[in-house]
Amino acid sequence: MTDTFNLPVNDASQGASVRSSKKSLLGRFAEQYTDVAIPFEVVLPDGQSELFGKGAPAFRVTIKNQRGLRAIASLDEGNIGDAYLYGDVDIDGDMVKPFQLRATMKDAHWLTEAWRYIQPLFFGQIYTNREAITTHYDMPEDFFLSFLDPKVPCYTQGMFTHPEEEKINEPLAEAQLRKFEYAFEKLQLKPGDRMLEIGPGWGAWFEFCSQRGVKCHGISISKYSVDYLVRRAKELGYDWKVELSDLLSFEIKAPFDAIAIMGVIEHLPDYQHVVDKFMTLVKPGGRIFLDGSAATKKYELSSYMVKYIYPGNHSFLVLDDFLNKVAKTPLQIEEIFNDRMSYFHTFVQWAKNFDANKDYVVNKFGDFHFRRFRLYLWGSTWEFMSRSLDCFRMILQKPADLA
Numbered sequence: 001m002t003d004t005f006n007l008p009v010n011d012a013s014q015g016a017s018v019r020s021s022k023k024s025l026l027g028r029f030a031e032q033y034t035d036v037a038i039p040f041e042v043v044l045p046d047g048q049s050e051l052f053g054k055g056a057p058a059f060r061v062t063i064k065n066q067r068g069l070r071a072i073a074s075l076d077e078g079n080i081g082d083a084y085l086y087g088d089v090d091i092d093g094d095m096v097k098p099f100q101l102r103a104t105m106k107d108a109h110w111l112t113e114a115w116r117y118i119q120p121l122f123f124g125q126i127y128t129n130r131e132a133i134t135t136h137y138d139m140p141e142d143f144f145l146s147f148l149d150p151k152v153p154c155y156t157q158g159m160f161t162h163p164e165e166e167k168i169n170e171p172l173a174e175a176q177l178r179k180f181e182y183a184f185e186k187l188q189l190k191p192g193d194r195m196l197e198i199g200p201g202w203g204a205w206f207e208f209c210s211q212r213g214v215k216c217h218g219i220s221i222s223k224y225s226v227d228y229l230v231r232r233a234k235e236l237g238y239d240w241k242v243e244l245s246d247l248l249s250f251e252i253k254a255p256f257d258a259i260a261i262m263g264v265i266e267h268l269p270d271y272q273h274v275v276d277k278f279m280t281l282v283k284p285g286g287r288i289f290l291d292g293s294a295a296t297k298k299y300e301l302s303s304y305m306v307k308y309i310y311p312g313n314h315s316f317l318v319l320d321d322f323l324n325k326v327a328k329t330p331l332q333i334e335e336i337f338n339d340r341m342s343y344f345h346t347f348v349q350w351a352k353n354f355d356a357n358k359d360y361v362v363n364k365f366g367d368f369h370f371r372r373f374r375l376y377l378w379g380s381t382w383e384f385m386s387r388s389l390d391c392f393r394m395i396l397q398k399p400a401d402l403a
Helices: 028-032 066-073 077-085 097-104 110-123 125-137 141-145 172-186 204-210 223-236 271-281 303-308 319-326 340-356 358-365 367-385
Strands: 040-043 049-052 059-063 089-093 194-198 215-220 241-244 256-262 282-294 332-338 390-397
Touching (some): 059 066, 059 097, 066 077, 066 089, 077 303, 097 367, 141 358, 172 204, 172 282, 194 204, 215 223, 271 282, 271 319, 303 367, 319 390, 340 358, 340 390
Parallel strands (some): 040 059, 194 215, 215 241
Antiparallel strands (some): 040 049, 059 089, 332 390
């Protein structure tokens, strides 16, 4: 379901492993993957290589030193992620295929897991949110614009016309604009309406709405995002109001006609607090567009994601939990759709864009940040492809007859 790169097999590894699994420096790793269904090659620090599985390797793991060797031999995905980030291991070829091995590995990092829940207890949810968002989003806009679509820099999935197909040629920009058109129509926005976006990112939805006469207000806890949007509004001549504020502490003088929260619910695991806040922020009859990547178990994240991408007690959307909390309010659910395959195709394009801009990203932001997001982007591609993650979009409405 994604591009495949057949790597050349070294002469020394034609047809079988250079070393038998008993003699391999990779220990249990070699024993476990001798007959793996996905063929791949491992290049050892001494330059020798081992081939696992039969056929041309789909990807290659190059181990640079003893730290990398220990990480691979540990069969721990968190250790391998650390080794990749710090340059002890390289991975090239089809970047989706390595993630198919995750299910056969452990991820035993209990202190990392425990801290996720201890931090908000000690410091509060608003502090935890700020620390988590800083880790992920507080990078200059050029970093994110190196992989987002250059025409429509939206940091959530587009809506493709035929997302069920394995490969598509539809430009990501068209899919993003289709999503905006859908959201605009379902929110029943019209010129002069006041729209609140929670987490406006790099302003793509703001620009779409402003071009149609809607007044845009945004809140974010990323200073980089707020500063960028203030500059962007001046460049475009729009009167955007953007505040550095957490949703949980945000106060208003007058409710909004509509709310958009695109790909931010993952950072707001206290659903009851969120839907109660929606009730205070939107007018009677007003609507809410919400979407986010989803899982079946709350707070289920790999140690890599917790350490380097989404720290704190953040969680993929758990639909039954969220709907349970919505049902305790007057909010009405109008539509729910699963956009999993559209998010898969979106991540494919983001990951390809990022790889294509490797030199720029490494030169400006460093090899660590390139590796950090490269593993995240390709890993997420696999998660959506394999249905380890889903993605839901929905429309909620506050009843018009509420006082």
